[in-house]
Amino acid sequence: MKAVICRDWGGPESLSVEEVPLPEPGPDQVLIDVGAAGVNFADTLMIAGKYQEKPPFPFSPGLEITGTVRALGSNVSGLRAGQRVMALTDYGGYAEAALARAGDVYAIPDSLGPERFGWAEAAGFPITYGTAHCALRWHADLQPGEVLLVHGAAGGVGLAAVEIGKAIGATVIATAGGADKLAVAQAHGADHLIDYREEDIRERVKELTAGKGADVVFDPVGGDVFDASLRCIAWSGRILVIGFAAGRVPQIPANILLVKNIAVMGVYWGSYRKHAPERLVAEFRELFGWVETRRLKPHVSHKLDLQQAAEAMALLLERRSTGKVVLTTGAA
Incomplete structure (x- = not known):
């Protein structure tokens, strides 16, 4: 699969897109075919070595994704292969497939189909x-x-x-x-x-x-x-x-x-992911309800291909975007 790779601390221009092995989910993990990944200012800090979390090299940035479930770890219940989900990750979202802890994966309601809540809009949501x-x-x-x-x-x-x-x-x-x-x-x-x-x-x-x-x-x-x-x-x-x-x-x-x-x-x-994860479940329930009633209309100003990750980050750093910037993969 293709993934955006960071091999040393630096700016967006230091990133590369490479072929890497498909990851295998651990017992409590979910493997997701990524449809899109949200781009956040925190991603720019992470690749520069200025974020509170410093993943081991090489790694892919990316803290939020949306896509379809590809495989489930042996301890995971409540999700199924092929299900549309959005997920939070510690890193690794800028890829055609990514791992997430099961507790950080949220099923997208069937009432919010792709025409209402597409990959890009969902990826920039959490x-x-x-x-x-x-x-x-x-x-x-x-x-x-x-x-x-x-x-x-x-x-x-x-x-x-x-x-x-x-x-x-x-x-x-x-x-x-x-x-x-x-x-x-x-x-x-x-x-x-x-x-x-x-x-x-x-x-x-x-x-x-x-x-x-x-x-x-x-x-x-x-x-x-x-x-x-x-x-x-x-x-x-x-x-x-x-x-x-x-x-x-x-x-x-x-x-x-x-x-x-x-x-x-x-x-x-x-920090709620660690200290009070149960609150996020109720939170997303209310937020999804507001999307259904069209009180929330996620705005994505730029959709770029995975190969354009450096440009996507530059849009944020130079304040040239509005709403969200999202990377799409076509993999989900």
Whole structure:
């Protein structure tokens, strides 16, 4: 089978596509013929040796896949060969076939056939929508009628937060850099738009909320954007720290937290796979239901072949994509 291979730490240009043996599933594993693999910023960190997990060389990057079950380990039940699934992997997703732990494999409901939830849309679904749902439902307890401020709203996780915020019943303010990206956020439900290149986030949020501020802030950007959020969060508001795409990890003045009675919460959705995997089952059940009712419409801006993995990563690093970037294989 073909796989994208990393043989040493480096950038996307260091990757190669090679023929490798088909893996055999262990007792608790599932072998999946990969239809598509989601491309994530974490993949770029992994191949550079900057991610928290450092797989042994050679390895294939790729943390989320969709496809059909090819083979089951001896201890696996509840799945069958040929079943459409999406799965989380520690690495190895950029390949025509990949292994996943059985507990990380989720059957796609029959009601979501390929015409409704294709390989590409499903491949870019678990991490972005799982993260946004976890943050807004479990951590912030977002309520109908509250104001949600979403930064990086045209990116994968930001766009998922826009849609989930609307599904819950919030008023969504979206920020992004440029009219094209804001148009994507608006098409997916954002009520108000802020171009942070041209407008002052703090002033616009205050204006849009009659001085109150946002009840919840979803922030995968960090840096100056986080600083602005501290200045436009409502009394007793909640700020969700998702990541630091801007590059600077902000320092939080504790006196502002005290005076405004606000909470700042870190969200690492991937840790639930280890600490509370049962919660993910219920989470995906709700998310799949929202896809069925068309409240969620996964957006994939670029579908590239496995051979174009380096280009796919570059799209993320250079911020030239919206929604998700996905690699397709044709193998499933």
